Amino acid sequence: MQVPTIQGSPREAGATVRFPLPDARGRFGRFGGRYVPETLIPALDTLESAYLAARQDTGFMTEYAAALRDKVGRPSLLYLARNLTERLGGARVYLKREDLNHTGAHKINNTLGQALLARRMGKRRVIAETGAGQHGVATATAAALYGLECHVYMGEEDVRRQALNVYRMRLLGAEVVPVGSGTKTLKDATNEAIRDWVTNVRDTFYILGSVVGPHPYPMLVRDFQSVIGREVAAQLEAAEGRAVPDAIVACVGGGSNAIGIFAPFAYLGERRPRLVGVEAGGHGVASGMHAASISGGKTGVLHGSLMYLLSDAGGQISPPHSVSAGLDYPGVGPEHSYYAEHGIAEYVPVTDAEALDAFELLSRTEGIVPALESAHAVAHAIRLAPTMGKDQVLVVSLSGRGDKDVAEVLRLRSGAPLEPTGTAAAGEPTGSRVDGGKGAAA
Amino acid sequence: MSRIADAFARARADGRAAFVAYLTASYPDDERCLAAAEAVLRHADVLELGLPFSDPLGDGPVIQRASEAALAAGAGSERTLDLVRRLRARTSKPVLIMSYYNPIYCYPGGERAFVRAAKAAGADGLILPDLPPDEGAELIAAARAVDLDTVFLVAPTSTPERLRLVTAACRGFVYAVSVTGVTGARADVPAEVADLVNATKAVTDLPVAVGFGVGNRASAARVAQVADGVVVGSAIVSALGRGEDLGALAADLAAGCARTA
Numbered sequence: 161m162q163v164p165t166i167q168g169s170p171r172e173a174g175a176t177v178r179f180p181l182p183d184a185r186g187r188f189g190r191f192g193g194r195y196v197p198e199t200l201i202p203a204l205d206t207l208e209s210a211y212l213a214a215r216q217d218t219g220f221m222t223e224y225a226a227a228l229r230d231k232v233g234r235p236s237l238l239y240l241a242r243n244l245t246e247r248l249g250g251a252r253v254y255l256k257r258e259d260l261n262h263t264g265a266h267k268i269n270n271t272l273g274q275a276l277l278a279r280r281m282g283k284r285r286v287i288a289e290t291g292a293g294q295h296g297v298a299t300a301t302a303a304a305l306y307g308l309e310c311h312v313y314m315g316e317e318d319v320r321r322q323a324l325n326v327y328r329m330r331l332l333g334a335e336v337v338p339v340g341s342g343t344k345t346l347k348d349a350t351n352e353a354i355r356d357w358v359t360n361v362r363d364t365f366y367i368l369g370s371v372v373g374p375h376p377y378p379m380l381v382r383d384f385q386s387v388i389g390r391e392v393a394a395q396l397e398a399a400e401g402r403a404v405p406d407a408i409v410a411c412v413g414g415g416s417n418a419i420g421i422f423a424p425f426a427y428l429g430e431r432r433p434r435l436v437g438v439e440a441g442g443h444g445v446a447s448g449m450h451a452a453s454i455s456g457g458k459t460g461v462l463h464g465s466l467m468y469l470l471s472d473a474g475g476q477i478s479p480p481h482s483v484s485a486g487l488d489y490p491g492v493g494p495e496h497s498y499y500a501e502h503g504i505a506e507y508v509p510v511t512d513a514e515a516l517d518a519f520e521l522l523s524r525t526e527g528i529v530p531a532l533e534s535a536h537a538v539a540h541a542i543r544l545a546p547t548m549g550k551d552q553v554l555v556v557s558l559s560g561r562g563d564k565d566v567a568e569v570l571r572l573r574s575g576a577p578l579e580p581t582g583t584a585a586a587g588e589p590t591g592s593r594v595d596g597g598k599g600a601a602a
Numbered sequence: 603m604s605r606i607a608d609a610f611a612r613a614r615a616d617g618r619a620a621f622v623a624y625l626t627a628s629y630p631d632d633e634r635c636l637a638a639a640e641a642v643l644r645h646a647d648v649l650e651l652g653l654p655f656s657d658p659l660g661d662g663p664v665i666q667r668a669s670e671a672a673l674a675a676g677a678g679s680e681r682t683l684d685l686v687r688r689l690r691a692r693t694s695k696p697v698l699i700m701s702y703y704n705p706i707y708c709y710p711g712g713e714r715a716f717v718r719a720a721k722a723a724g725a726d727g728l729i730l731p732d733l734p735p736d737e738g739a740e741l742i743a744a745a746r747a748v749d750l751d752t753v754f755l756v757a758p759t760s761t762p763e764r765l766r767l768v769t770a771a772c773r774g775f776v777y778a779v780s781v782t783g784v785t786g787a788r789a790d791v792p793a794e795v796a797d798l799v800n801a802t803k804a805v806t807d808l809p810v811a812v813g814f815g816v817g818n819r820a821s822a823a824r825v826a827q828v829a830d831g832v833v834v835g836s837a838i839v840s841a842l843g844r845g846e847d848l849g850a851l852a853a854d855l856a857a858g859c860a861r862t863a
Contacts, residue, residue: 195703195733197734198754198779199757199779200759341663341666342670351658354659355662358659358660358782361759362759460707461704461707462704473708474679474705474709475655475679476673476678476705477657
């Protein structure tokens with residue numbers, strides 16, 4: 161199948177220039193769709209028409225743009241990482257600083273958009289799923305701003321691991337509902353959020369946090385997050401005199417920050433930069449303990465959408481593993497699945513150990529503590545930049561800040577002093593969860 | 603006439619609603635599941651056998667827990683098909699497989715192969731609550747080719763247009779969901795269920811069975827007043843989990859279906 165292209169600058173893609181996919185049936189090629197119980201189908205129809213009307217409505221789009229500016233603090237910086245560039249000795253490395261957004265990650269771009277849509281549709285109650293708690297905090301924040309009742313589903317395991325974010329959500333007025341079924345993590349929280357929505361569909365808006373789920377969610381979340389890529393194009397034009405970099409690297413769990421930064425560049429045809437999605441390789445794809453749905457999975461259906469998925473031969477969902485709770489999801493959005501199948505983007509795994517090394521390296525070289533999710537993207541940039549020319553430009557999506565991960569990294573590195581990058585993996589204490597990976601090739 | 607259509611026709615001729623019973627395959631294990639099926643089928647007209655899935659997002663806590671327990675003990679597609687085969691050797695009543703789409707999609711050889719295997723094992727129909735007919739063209743074609751009935755769901759939120767679309771894809775019967783929500787016995791079945799059944803019957807000649815929330819003789823009897831069939835799942839699975847006498851429960855539910863509450 162021919163990949164559709166769009167004309168014009170990526171500065172406009174997703175705004176005045178519409179993305180060519182999904183098609184009318186909510187498909188990106190063969191991926192996507194609406195695999196949900198009948199009860200939800202009419203609600204998805206209503207949501208789709210409400211959104212399509214809203215994005216034609218100047219009043220709505222102006223209010224959303226104002227919210228991104230005044231409540232998130234956009235545009236976020238495009239920061240030339242001089243020390244890292246010098247250390248890697250290749251391409252000029254820019255960091256797209258989503259970590260500087262209000263609430264500390266890219267998630268708020270989407271939750272404000274969906275909360276405004278909920279209000280426009282007259283829904284007073286919103287629900288969300290969350291893994292690490294970032295989407296839950298961003299949803300609770302939007303709900304507080306717009307006076308909506310908010311319930312956040314979170315796996316019991318994540319409630320335990322992310323106690324601080326649980327408190328933040330409660331502080332913001334949300335009710336956090338622990339989920340004890342299945343693996344007690346993000347996928348189960350998503351199941352429970354869908355069960356809530358099936359039950360309360362008439363008065364509830366489901367604020368989904370990633371580019372997954374039934375149509376129109378992958379489109380909705382992509383559109384709201386695509387502000388990241390549009391800003392990159394505009395900022396790069398100012399800084400480098402060119403809107404399109406040579407390569408963009410972003411971490412991929414469900415894939416929302418990656419789609420946000422990729423999509424404005426993905427349909428440029430010949431002008432398209434190299435797009436690299438970095439999946440959570442956990443203990444290594446060969447170990448089976450990972451969350452790399454494209455590198456180590458196959459196609460299947462979960463949470464309403466056909467996509468790459470981790471499931472066993474019998475079609476049961478395999479529990480994912482990643483040191484980063486935000487990437488600890490067994491599927492990857494349908495648009496990424498389409499990009500992978502059609503060579504629009506490439507997807508590579510980075511292990512827990514490599515991500516931890518990159519977490520430390522970025523902290524030391526640039527004074528920026530990245531989220532463990534974003535550290536996966538940094539780890540691949542560390543590999544990629546030295547292979548590129550000094551006149552080339554590499555943009556890394558720094559999707560979130562690492563404050564939330566400091567305690568977990570301390571636990572993982574406990575006993576062992578922080579080693580210089582490249583030897584940390586070898587210095588791992590026996591019994592650590594992180595093993596089998598190689599040190600980052602700095 | 604399919605076994606399913608036949609079972610509904612016979613119940614109708616007897617002046618009662620058909621009793622459709624649900625069990626999770628391999629729960630608590632294969633042998634006890636089979637024994638439970640036999641006990642229930644002494645009173646029920648149709649059996650739905652649930653092929654357990656790791657992420658049953660349409661199910662409430664009872665069937666979630668039964669699915670988890672069955673999977674932990676190694677349940678799955680092959681063992682479910684094997685149970686259907688063994689049941690078919692013991693009963694002439696219709697058996698449907700109920701599951702979610704991913705185990706069917708991932709079956710070796712794909713959904714066509716699963717449909718053929720289900721038919722060969724002796725199944726009469728297939729219910730996949732997360733596969734609306736809009737996404738089910740391939741599965742429907744495969745099922746038609748081997749004469750396996752396809753049962754889709756209508757819900758209280760279904761528009762008249764969707765009722766037509768969904769019922770047109772159904773064979774055997776139409777499954778009407780009594781409430782917006784997930785499976786599980788509730789205190790009562792809402793009165794509006796009659797509206798959904800009537801709206802559905804206005805667009806199809808197929809029998810309409812009502813499920814979700816029916817858990818005792820009284821609620822079965824109320825549903826039987828308006829519907830052609832009554833589906834009971836969680837209440838039976840829950841009783842099985844507690845080791846209770848399923849024969850007595852099934853007899854009681856059958857009495858409700860016979861509108862003799």
